[in-house]
Amino acid sequence: MSNPTALAVRDPWALVxxxxxxxxxxxxxxxxxxLTPEEELSFARRLRESGDLEAAGRLVLSHLRxxxxxxxxxxxxxxxQGDLxxxxxVGLMKAVKRYDPEQGVRLVSYAMHWIKAEIHEYILKNWRMVKVATTKAQRKLFFNLRSMKHSLKEEAAEGQTHRNTLTESELEHVARELNVKREEVLEMETRMAGGDVALEPQGEDDGEQAFAPIAYLADERHEPTRVLESRSRDELAGNGLARALDVLDERSRRIVEERWLKVNDDNSGGMTLHELAAEYGVSAERIRQIEVAAMKKMKKALVAA
Incomplete structure (x- = not known):
């Protein structure tokens, strides 16, 4: 059924x-x-066939989340996060522009790759611009620590001692002078000492050495496709399986349940082909044929659902 709210707003962007x-x-x-699948298909066809910008807006809006x-x-x-x-x-709009509704793929699956591609490119461009200090207090510590480390290095040079990190006594001294915790000084020094990390593979090696952080930028725990796949598996394991079993006759259902779904207290399965054959007075091969036919019926029912 069409969603009246989705269709009633003259300027959909006013909602955002x-x-x-x-x-x-x-x-x-x-x-x-x-959007319902029917609405999505309708808007996508309007955009592809006549360049309908209103239809494009509806498609974009429904996928902003x-x-x-x-x-x-x-x-x-x-x-x-606002920049991300x-x-x-931008990636979503590119996906909407290139989306072909006749391919039989929902826009959410198609757009996901474009969205990630744009975010990846943005991270790569801005990686070296990420601030070492992100708050006012951290910026103050950053500049003061740099100044004090420079003075300490000059003193160390006079004593012919060459090092890049602060000693324990120097850490205590800096923390006391700047009126901050020792741990804060240590954390800032670690940030300042950190080098740049290449997010993309360097060179043309396609082997293991080419594996770089860009391959695992995302937190996979909340990746939308994985969430959807998990929900789909749960649905199939619960309601989907029950619906599939309902299409079978009593004998076929019992054979499937005994062969695949039953677990005894000793973790053993249900009845064997020969045990079921003896009970129904047919050959074991006949039981196997009934089982195969039942599985095909169940698969068809699951696909239709």
Whole structure:
């Protein structure tokens, strides 16, 4: 059934606030109505056949929450979520422009790759620009620590001692002088000493040496496709299996349950082919044939569902 809210707004973008207020934006996009498969197909055809910009807007709006979900997987790189969402939205719009509804693939599956590609590119471009210090207090510590380390290095040079890290006594001295905790000084020194890490493979080696952080940028625990796959497996294991068993006659259902679904207290399975053959007065081969036919019926029922 068509969603009246999704179709009634003349300017659908009026529903989405600016990314300047991230909480309001996320709350708004999560309330936006999602399109039914029929609506999605209709809008996608209108866009592809006549370049209907309103149809494109509907498709983009209904998938903004997907961009928000994907952006959360990349929060560990020191970049603002608002910027990640903005880049992901660019990928979403590119996906909508290139989407072919006749391929039999839902837009959510197609768009996911474009969204991630844009976010990956943004992270790569900005990786070296991520600030070492992200708060006012950290920035103050950063500059003061740099100045003090420079002075300590000059003193060490006079004593012909060459080193890059602070000693325990120097850590205590710096923390006392700057009125911060020793742990904060140590953490900032570690940040300052850290080198750049290449996110993409260097060179043309396609072997194991080419494996770089870009391959595992995302937090896979919340990856939308994995979440959907998990839900789908749970559905098939529960309601889906029950519906599939319902299409079988009594004998076929019992054979399937005994052969595949029954577990005894000693972790052994149900009855064997020969035991079922003896009970029904047929050959073991006949029981196997009934089992194969039942499995085909169940598979067909699951696909139809």
């Amino acid at each position: 606030p600016s990314l300047g207020n991230l909480d309001a934006y996320i709350s708004a996009v999560n309330r936006l109505p999602m 997907l961009v928000v979900s994907i952006s959360r997987q990349y929060l560990g790189y020191g970049l603002p 969402i903005q880049e992901g939205n």
